Amino acid sequence: MQAMRWISTYLDAQMAEMDAADNTQSAYGRDLLDFAEWLTDAGQDFAHAARGDVERYLIHCEAQGLAQATRARRLSSIKGMYRFAFEEGWRTDNPAIQIRGPGRIKSLPKTLSVEEVxxxxxxxxxxxxxxxxxxxxTCLMELLYATGMRVTELVSLPVSATRGDPRMLLVRGKGGKERMVPLSPPARNAMAxxxxxxxxxAEVARGEGIAPSKFLFASKAKTGHLxxxxxxxxxxxxAVHGGVSPAKVTPHxxxxxxxxxxxxxxxxLRSIQTLLGHADxxxxEIYTHVLEERLKALVLQHHPLATDNG
Structure with a gap:
């Protein structure tokens, strides 16, 4: 009961103060529940756990084979909760404050060629x-490729933002931050x-007594949108229909x-940063490395001096 109270109060405060995205909140909640269960099995709880307990939990996560990024996020969740607990006076110390995480490996993102798109x-x-x-x-795919929106931003797009054949779309991103993204002519045509x-x-539904949806991509799902x-x-x-390997294709x-x-x-880069909604x-900058790798592969494949003729 204590663990659930700590977690729910912390997450509520995060949502109120930082307007954290629902997906982020859910991930943090799952992380903290897993930590609470591990502490219970170890005969410990949030209120009395020491630095050694947090470190042993991270070793446990590594032994489970969790990805480095997942372990880094779990430590971030724990640190955030204990920082909040200290500020609220639930604890007189923060047992996680000096623990250094595993960091994050910046792997190159998978991308697609123009032909594949x-x-x-x-x-x-x-x-x-x-x-x-x-x-x-067609509208979904044209908008996604024309704007670089995150999938959550795309499927939850309000129809009000798309009225009047706009040249720009107002997108609400992570943490409630808004940004403007331009639309290409094909995307505008597909959207219209x-x-x-x-x-x-919507007119047919209205005749059946069903209220119109506020989303561009409405559905019967609980969220109200695709x-x-x-x-x-x-x-x-x-991807299958277009002859592109499905393993290569995701919304991201x-x-x-x-x-x-x-x-x-x-x-x-600054323009791309703005369009993607990156805070940092x-x-x-990782996209410069993607481009470098593709150029390197192009040279090795096609330059005559790159061929070893023995």
């Missing part, structure tokens, strides 16, 4: 159970076609493709 877009235009599905799928189709469907999981499944279906690889293709065509430019 074009195949996915073509698949969206031709794949779907109905004409309405095909128009919606979907809004027309969507409004027809879920991240359904879109993930859809993009895999489009389209976001990476957006960034790397912009960089390859001369866009500067160091996060955006």
């Amino acid at each position: 074009e195949r996915l877009l073509e698949a969206a235009r031709s794949h779907g159970r109905s004409k309405s599905d095909r128009i919606r799928n 076609a979907w809004i027309e189709q969507r409004d027809k469907q 879920t991240r999981h359904r879109f993930y499944t859809l993009i895999k279906e489009l 690889t389209l976001r990476h493709a957006f960034a790397t293709h912009l960089l390859a065509n001369g866009a500067d 430019i160091s996060t955006t």
Whole structure:
């Protein structure tokens, strides 16, 4: 009971003070519940755990084979909760304050070639159970590639932000931060076609006494909009239909493709940082390494002096 009270109070405060995203809150909650269960098995609790207990928990996480990024996030969750507990007077110390985490490995993001993206877009235009599905799928994919939005930002886009054939979209990102992203002509055309189709469907629903949805991609899901999981499944279906390896394709690889293709065509890092909604430019800088790796591979593959003729 004590553990649940600590966790819920801490997460409520995080949401109120930092407007933390729902996905972040959920991840932190799961991390802290796992730590609480481990402490219980060790005969300990949040109120009395010492630095050694936190360190032994991290060793336990490593022994389980958890990824370095996951272990780093778990320590961040624990540190945040104990910082809050100290400020609230629940504890007179912070047992996690001096513990250094495993850090994060900056692996190069997987991306797609321009040709692969074009195949996915073509698949969206031709794949779907109905004409309405095909128009919606085209809009989803064109918007994702044109803006580099995160999947949550895309599926939860309010229809009010898309009215009037806008040249720019206002996107609400992580932590409630808003940014403007420009729309390409193909994305605007796809969006206009979907809004027309969507409004027809909303009119029929209204005649049946169903209130219109506020989301561009409405659904019967509890959220009221297309879920991240359904879109993930859809993009895999489009990959198969378009002849692109499904293992390479996720909503996030389209976001990476957006960034790397912009960089390859001369866009500067600061602009890409703004468009992606990155808080720190160091996060955006990883795309320069992606470009370097692709250029290196291109040279090794095609330059005559790169071939070992014995």
